[in-house]
Amino acid sequence: MEFRILGPVEAAVEGRRLPISGRQERLLALLLAESGQVATLDRVIETLWDTEPPATAKQQVHTTVGKLRRVLADAGAAGLVVTVGTGYQLRAEDEQVDARWFDRLLAEADAEARAGRLGAAAGTLRSALRLWHGKALSGLSGTVLQSMAAALDERRLTAIERYADLLLTTGAAAELVGELRAWAIQHPLRERLRAQLMLALYRSGQQAEALTVFDHTRRLLADELGVDPGPELRRLHEQILRNSRELEIPGSGADTAPLPIQPPPNTVDEPAEEPVRPCSLPYDIGDFTGRDSELEGLLAMATDVAADATLVTTIDGMAGVGKTSLAIHAAHRLSHRYPDGQMFIDLRGHTIGHRPLDPATALDMLLRSVGVPAAQIPNGVDERAARWRSELAGKRTLILLDNADDVDQVRPLLPGAPGCMAIVTSRKRLVDLDGAGSLSLDVLSGAHASHLFGRITGPERVITEPDAVSEVVELCGRLPVALRIAAARLRHRPSWTVGYLVDRLRDSMRRLAELSTGDRSVAGIFTLSYQHLGESQRRMFRLLGLHPGADVDAHAAAALTGLRVAEAEALLEGLLDHHLLEQYTPGRYTFHDLLRQHARATAEAEESAEARRLAIHRLLDYYLLTATAAAEAINPHGSQAPPSVRYTPADPTPVRDYATAMTWLDTEQHNLRAVIDHAEAGGWAAHAWKLPFALWRFYELRSNLDDWLGIYQRALKTTKDLDDLVGQASIHNRIGIICRRRGKYSEALMHYRRSLTLYRELGDHFAVRRPLHNIAVIYQFLGQHSDAIDHFRQVLALDREFEDRHGEAVTCSNLGGSLAKLGRHAEALRELTHALSLVRDIDDRYREALIREDLGNVHEKLGHHTTAMEYHRRALRLHQDSGNRLGEASSLTNMGNVFRLTGEFGAALARHTRALEIARDFGGREVECVILNNIGAAHRSDGDFAEGLEWHRRALTMARDIGFRAEEAKALDGLAHALSISGDAAVAHTYWSSALEMYTAMGVPEAEDVRRAMDGLAVRRG
Structure with missing residues (x-):
């Protein structure tokens, strides 16, 4: 794996560039530019959004990191991007990152120059400069990345000047002239490069040319900056005018003075370098107390x-x-x-x-810190130790x-x-x-412990409650780490008094649940704290290490341990007070990464394999039960896979209604992904496909298509491995919907038809409706509305046979949409109104929003703009309430269309622009394609035909890419309208001919509009 930022940002494997772009590219650039450092979450957000970040920035960062990790993992480089606290770090070797390799070569060149090997140093610098392929981070914008790019480019310029110095010192001026000319042209205001070019020209016998360079530079500086050349350049100019011997090559035999261009260190003309005096002590903590x-x-x-x-x-x-x-x-x-x-x-x-x-590595680090070049560090431990003692x-x-x-x-x-x-x-x-x-x-004295406690909490606590502070100090065993935990808890709980803390610590049964009072053994800090826990806490600590996700709440911890939620919460609070857990959000508990490893290792050492397996089984059952409950809460009319679990929690799940379901799913989504991965890897096959199935509506609302597809493709494989036909039919149907959302209609049809076949083989005529209905939806997008209507009527008959009112509402809704496309508005309104009545009776607000959108579109076609706008506004509110972001985008762009028709073009474009942002953020290509055409129509209506052309061209490209024939025809129609007015009648006629052919094949009324437009064009051309 190779990473490059000295030019365009690239990641490549054996010369094959990885498909990294957009936010992933910006994230990778940040991690590479700060390679070896941790990029905090705030730093990442600042990099990805140079302006005001969206409200979902943190969620989108997690998504971006996940996508980057998958690209790298697919290329065989898993594990390079790691989470450190709340930030991220790229862990790559120097040889893998061109910028780090560049720095290493610079350091080697410096060492070679100090050793007097100037030719070798120049060669090393030349190798370093060949790593560059343009400006650093080229193609990326934004304050953070531009600042990093500027710093990298400055290092390159410094290396160029260093390289030029070496060649000038070793007498290679003539071969340097061409390179210096090119560099000076690229950086015309860099006086040092100009000076080096002048000196190279002079030493290669081109005195007049050197003087010309000075004159050109003087004029350039005056024109661009209003300043004269600096003292170095002026002095060099004077020396060239009088053929000064100071300009001769050092060591050439002449009685030379110091060069105006700095020579490398340790040349014959430079005094010995100052000895290295390293100082690498960490900072002295401000609240150091006692001792x-x-x-x-x-x-x-x-x-x-x-x-x-x-x-x-x-x-x-x-x-x-x-x-x-x-x-x-x-x-x-x-x-x-x-x-x-x-x-x-x-x-x-x-x-x-x-x-x-190991001692050899430590000695290598120490020798480098005192200035020993890498090439001079011996290999063996004894030899390095001898060199180390010699250096000191x-x-x-x-x-x-x-x-x-x-x-x-x-x-x-x-x-x-x-x-x-x-x-x-x-x-x-x-x-x-x-x-x-x-x-x-040993531990602190009582006085010093009280002082430390007071410095952390604030001196007023010690002054107002001195006796209570003394008791806390003793209850904490005067151990600094325990004191810091207690004091930090008090400081971050302003409603507490020291006396209240004392009351909590006095109970010997709870004391270890509150904090550790210390242990005199020499065990590690984690083991020490672990040994001071009660047995229940120790078991909780161990089993938490088995959790595959990033954090837990009390419900998940209760599942792992088989406890009641209240008991689990008390144990988690105890571990938090011991700093064995951390808490960034109330109710959520997370390990430091190293502690998670310690907990997992402890579980493997102290829990039997069967006990660990039972704990994981309980956890997976809990997530499946809760995800199923959440699915039922957000989509009470959808079908869910039966949980079929062995473990039933003693307490209710945290899901009570739509709001708590969405909150739980949003909070747990990264854990759920990790749990699904763990189930797949650990052989928990039923959980591996039933969890994604239960999460369907949530993924649909959040529309993270890339993650979504990967999860369901793996779920399909699992169902095949299990030979579970019901599971296969269900997942094929889900994958078909994902493919349709991605604009892959032929793939979607393949999955729907396979689902249909499986359900028919199973004799499940109730379930047959789902893929049959989805096939009809594909026909809608392909513009085959007659076929869509035929399929919807088949589904409607089954809905009514099984007395499924919700299914009937959904089918009537989509049937009305196709009827409207064919201009059968009265029939469409009848079906849609009936559907709206059904969904309102059963309180399905998600479907109600979609139906209101369709009703608004029909009324818009009929010219009922006020009524249409009211439907769209209500749909928008419903989409926002349910968190359906793509639905929100759809409603916004529909509102924009109504504003366009009423002549409010600014309001129209504002709605379309916001809709486009949402669609792109959430991967809705179908919605995006519609919006592109709508923006083009808005610009045309406002008289900006050139801008309208551009947006329709984008829509046409996307429509053809995803096979969205209805929008392809609309884009051709829009292009023709714009061209017919802007003067290119022949091309307009061609576009209209293509649009007419497509509209006619679809059987939609827009075909007549196109015919009339073509007739009008013919009259104008006649």
């Missing part, structure tokens, strides 16, 4: 050590007791004693998800080795020279480290 005696002891050790000795001291103690904080604070206090550098390195001895740094010889340097694993890891990293100091922190006692002083850290 007076311990700090005094460390400082005393540093003072008392003999000048010819190396000081090594270790700090050990329980996790969470503050070892690293003390070490950093002491290092800052001691830094003035070690002027040659203060270094920090995390040895990852107890870092979940990482193996401890004669220097006074402080090294903080944090989070050490054992003595073998630390020993090679210790300085051997006198005058240096090493501070080592570890969760183990490093008793085998000969000659080292040691400090075992």
